[in-house]
Amino acid sequence: xxxxxxxxxxxxxxxxxxxxxxxxxxxxxxxxxxxxxxxxxxxxxxxxxxxxxxxxxxxxxxxxxxxxxxxxxxxxxxxxxxxxxxxxxxxxxxxxxxxxxxxxxxxxxxxxxxxxxxxxxxxxxxxxxxxxxxxxxxxxxxxxxxxxxxxxxxxxxxxxxxxxxxxxxxxxxxxxxxxxxxxxxxxxxxxx
Numbered sequence: 176x177x178x179x180x181x182x183x184x185x186x187x188x189x190x191x192x193x194x195x196x197x198x199x200x201x202x203x204x205x206x207x208x209x210x211x212x213x214x215x216x217x218x219x220x221x222x223x224x225x226x227x228x229x230x231x232x233x234x235x236x237x238x239x240x241x242x243x244x245x246x247x248x249x250x251x252x253x254x255x256x257x258x259x260x261x262x263x264x265x266x267x268x269x270x271x272x273x274x275x276x277x278x279x280x281x282x283x284x285x286x287x288x289x290x291x292x293x294x295x296x297x298x299x300x301x302x303x304x305x306x307x308x309x310x311x312x313x314x315x316x317x318x319x320x321x322x323x324x325x326x327x328x329x330x331x332x333x334x335x336x337x338x339x340x341x342x343x344x345x346x347x348x349x350x351x352x353x354x355x356x357x358x359x360x361x362x363x364x365x366x367x
Contacts, residue, residue: 178271179209179245185270186236193259195236211350212239212298215321216246218346218358219294224319227293228252232284232310233300235260237267239323240296244273251276252292256283284309291315298323303335307362320359323348328355340365 183204186195200207219229226249231240234253241264244251251273255261261281268277280287289312297306303322314320320341324331328345336343341362348354 179242182237182241182245182267182271183209185267189263189266193263195260195263206350208236208238209242211323211348212242213246214349215239215296215323215356216243218321218356219243219247219319222319222358225293225315225317227291227318229294229296230254230292230310230313232295232297232306234264234279235299237264239298239321240264241267241271241273241277243296244268244277245271248276249293250278253277253279254284254287255279255281257281289313292318294319294321296321296323302327303331303357304338307335307339307364311362311364314362316361318360318362320357320362322357322359323354324357325351325354328357332357338365339363 189195228250229243230252232254234240234255240251240253253264255264258281261279264279268274292313295310295318300306332343339362341359343359346356346358348356
């Protein structure tokens with residue numbers, strides 16, 4: 176808790192020079208960002224996520240990836256193409272004491288070498304129809320996808336199912352009654 180508190184202090188301090196989280200969410204940072212991210216660790220455990228790195232796409236201010244790294248001792252790869260944000264993530268990983276199992280990749284996802292991972296998360300990265308084609312190459316059949324979505328979860332999933340196959344379900348967010356998390360395995364392009 177001390178390291179997460181220090182991270183929040185750093186987040187607020189750094190937020191003065193770059194827009195990491197909205198001003199309106201600062202007062203609710205623990206529920207809106209910390210707990211919202213932490214719930215993915217519990218879902219991953221309940222779903223028996225396979226071994227392998229946790230790939231967090233569009234890590235931004237470190238949610239959920241840095242919180243996952245603080246709660247679970249597994250390799251976490253944070254993908255953030257904006258240089259200033261990537262620098263923030265490196266410094267934040269040091270503050271959290273997780274640099275030994277966190278890698279920050281400051282490139283666009285399309286430029287990152289393919290490797291198979293155990294979990295893929297993406298919070299506000301892209302709609303499923305764009306996310307799946309970009310990230311499918313990192314997935315194997317047992318990879319667990321944890322994709323926090325707001326009110327759009329059901330409609331995005333319905334649209335994605337027209338093109339993509341897999342075992343999908345929606346979990347209710349513990350932090351927002353109107354938000355949901357798409358949980359998936361075996362994500363693959365459907366047959367035409």
